[in-house]
Amino acid sequence: MTYLLSFLFLCLVSVCSAKELKIFLLTGQSNSLGAVKGSPASPELLKKYEPKNTLYWHENFGQREGVFPGASTSWEQVRPAMPRYNGSLCMGPEYGFAFTLEKNGWFRDADVAIVKASRDGGDNSHWQKNGQAYKALVQAVKNACAAVDKSKHSKVEFAGLLYLQGESNIGASVPESASRFLELLGNLAADLKPYGDTSALAAQRAVIGENANWAGKNESDPETGNVTGGLEGRDTEVQGKTTHQVMKELAASRPSLGYAPTRDLPKLTAGDQMGVHYNGQSQISIGARFAYEAARLAGKDAGSVRSGRYEAPLGSPDAWMNRKMPGKNVGVWNLASSVKPSIVSGVVKLFGIRVEDPAVNTVIIQSKGGGSGDRLALGPGGIRLAEGKNLQLETNVQLAGRQAWNIPGGSTVELKPSPVQDKAHPVRLSGQAEVQVVRAEGGGGAEGMARVVLERVLPASLKCSWILSGKVEMSLEGMEGQALNLGRVLVKDGAVLNLNGARLAAGSIVNQGGTVNP
Structure with missing residues (x-):
């Protein structure tokens, strides 16, 4: 009898000490992947903003290669990961996102994790139900959830979607950007139910990242030395609409959606001449903006911090x-x-x-x-x-x-x-x-x-x-x-x-x- 009571007591302690695991899903194309190529974040920046506690699972993939070698087989610490460009590992918004959540302690009552499955390019059709990107994201979630330590985590909740995509949209994928995105949220809410609580996805809780313009040129201030992103660039227009316009309007129309601006940030200056990819330091800032929006949507106090809304006057x-x-x-x-x-x-x-x-x-x-x-x-x-x-x-x-x-x-x-x-x-x-x-x-x-x-x-x-x-x-x-x-x-x-x-x-x-x- 004594042994039975001891066993039951240990089980009770284990259940009480187990935490909820909040998983944020990160997906999109190359700026979500983090194709920083010739301008990765410096070792000093990586050390300064290094996340310590956020769990990380990555299964990034290419249009032709499928899942890149070096994908997660167990939960890891957030870090630059495969693939490599010009010898540098990729780092997308996950780094600054995890650091900012940890620094502010917004979800200290739970453990936080990121499952990332980002593609090296392609329009939003790939994130539709039978598209390569959608299937890769769902499979990554399945693999990650199978590796969750049940003794440490009493419940898995999918806390929201972080989405940075749109530069490659052409044809119908431009005017249909909003409807396809909402379709993506609905599909994830249904298909991930066996693996955790999808109520946040069903409620359309997500942060939309501002897609970059093409051929953007950085602007340098000779007096201060500030280098910022050039707002002049090219957007693909179809039926009088651009992905940038459609997705920004969508985010503004629904209180469940957040918006993370990016275009004020500098692009790559080496290893890439397309003027569309952000450098490593910019990726850390983009991740921080995603984190503030995710916290605000979760009802946390995001504080009196100047936002990334570069076009908003200070009195707004x-x-x-x-x-x-x-x-x-x-x-x-x-x-x-x-x-x-x-x-x-x-x-x-x-x-x-x-x-x-x-x-x-x-x-x-x-x-x-x-x-x-x-x-x-x-x-x-x-x-x-x-x-x-x-x-x-x-x-x-x-x-x-x-x-x-x-x-x-x-x-x-x-x-x-x-x-x-x-x-x-x-x-x-x-x-x-x-x-x-x-x-x-x-x-x-x-x-x-x-x-x-x-x-x-x-x-x-x-x-x-x-x-x-x-x-x-x-x-x-x-x-x-x-x-x-x-x-x-x-x-x-x-x-x-x-x-x-x-x-x-x-x-x-x-x-x-x-x-x-x-």
């Missing part, structure tokens, strides 16, 4: 991952955020700005038309930059409250007119605030001064005091000979104020051991 809810204006939350730019300038149209209020790890070194917030009505109102949350990151505010700025600007050594916060603004009109700086500029310590120990640059700034009803802490340098540029009223400027020991010929109000500069250069 679509500009933020949780589809809400930040309100009293600090607006965050990170790996998933758009790398294009964020547009200010009208008045945009942000409690603060935090720049973490966007895929460009300089975040730009820019006036749409340079008019006096465009204004960024920056509240007590102030500014915080990660090491190696910069911020350009190319719009009128209104400051409010007591705030700190935390800037690492070698980084810069710059206020300057927008490129579209008439050169005769400076950027207006207004508000009532106390701004303490400090050189952020810690991290990698970046050297150099923390810099603030005010270029062609016109104080307008500004009641402000500035505290420049040690190792902070403020420079006034493009205002030689002008009389300015920036308010009180306290230059502390080790700080530098460069006037460059500008004339501040008498008595407004209080030098406490710093350096003031006229």
Whole structure:
């Protein structure tokens, strides 16, 4: 009797400790596969964004070859996998997706897995019921589920579909993109029932990735060094429609569907001349965008993070991952955020700005038309930059409250007119605030001064005091000979104020051991 009770107790403990396994299905063509060819993610990026806990099963396949050698035979850690292009393993959105889910802990009550079966090309007919891609995806799921450790996982749930396809669509596959995609979800919901809970698929929970344009050329900003994707390119049009248009409209029409933009991200620069494939760093960002959308659809708080919606002005809810204006939350730019300038149209209020790890070194917030009505109102949350990151505010700025600007050594916060603004009109700086500029310590120990640059700034009803802490340098540029009223400027020991010929109000500069250069 004692042995029986012990056995039953152990069984009960095993059942109680078993977790649900949430499986995300990833499929599509070459950008889902991750044909990064000559521009894979660097070893440093792979280490920085390496997923640790997400389970991974991959059975990628080719149009002619079938499933590539090296496909999963047991659950693995997320990593670049077969096939190889120019000696490099492929890596699609799965890497950034898994890392972002883990970092935010959105599904910590379950174990998370990715089953990936992506094809190296082909239109969406291959994902129809009897198509090669559909059959390969279903078979991959069967194989993966057969390898699930039942002692660790009490239930399998298919949490949603991640779909990145469309560049090769031609003929009827273009106008029928939406109907074929919904058909795919319905077929998966029915055919995968023997292997797990398909209720999310039946409810059409999925994230649609924006298909790339052809012959897209990257754009380089000579001032900041930012490299972004070129929005000009070619889309296949049939019956007056493109896959891009049809799928974007579908995602907007159904609350169960998410949308992960991609076209603002840079493409390959080596090993591929088609102008359609994303490089390794872009793939990590695409995966992060998929993760934020998957979390939002699952009812998780995606936070006040600048979304990948590069066309959405900053004052639009679509500009933020949780589809809400930040309100009293600090607006965050990170790996998933758009790398294009964020547009200010009208008045945009942000409690603060935090720049973490966007895929460009300089975040730009820019006036749409340079008019006096465009204004960024920056509240007590102030500014915080990660090491190696910069911020350009190319719009009128209104400051409010007591705030700190935390800037690492070698980084810069710059206020300057927008490129579209008439050169005769400076950027207006207004508000009532106390701004303490400090050189952020810690991290990698970046050297150099923390810099603030005010270029062609016109104080307008500004009641402000500035505290420049040690190792902070403020420079006034493009205002030689002008009389300015920036308010009180306290230059502390080790700080530098460069006037460059500008004339501040008498008595407004209080030098406490710093350096003031006229």
